[in-house]
Amino acid sequence: MxxxxxxxxxxxxxxxxxxxxxxxxxxxxxxxxxxxxxxxxxxxxxxxxxxKNRAIGIVPLHADGTVTLVGQNRFPRANYSWEIPEGGAPLDENPLDGAKRE
Structure with a gap:
């Protein structure tokens, strides 16, 4: 160009x-x-x-100003962690649709 x-x-x-x-x-x-x-x-x-998938994460902000976190054991870190709800969506899916599903 x-x-x-x-x-x-x-x-x-x-x-x-x-x-x-x-x-x-x-x-x-x-x-x-x-x-x-x-x-x-x-x-x-x-x-x-x-x-092969898109990372999808959401920050659930409630009316009272609090945020929801989820806790889980993560294999790569070999320990428990607190994090925002997250997951994945196919690359050809609308990210908002994936976030709603997660």
Whole structure:
């Protein structure tokens, strides 16, 4: 695009990819490993997580000014946490519809 402002234009050489491989896949995410080539020509290893759903969270604010939190054990943190109600929605679903369902 010739009409991009100068600060938005690409500067320097872009990164290259010599190969890519899906190294993990489940119903929620895909992890892809890239054998990349830096703009300097040096090889580099990169990983990219691609989520298959959209994160949805709501802050239930009540008329008296209080907020509802939910508590649950989270596997990655290996402990109990208090958080806003949250879940997920398919990428092609309207986020508001997903939030209402959650």
């Amino acid at each position: 010739a009409d991009k402002p100068s600060w938005l234009k690409t500067h320097g050489e872009p990164w290259g990819v010599s190969s890519q491989q899906i190294v993990y896949d489940n119903p929620w995410l895909t992890l892809t490993e890239y054998q990349a080539v830096a703009p300097t020509g040096r090889p580099a290893l990169y990983g990219k997580v691609s989520f």
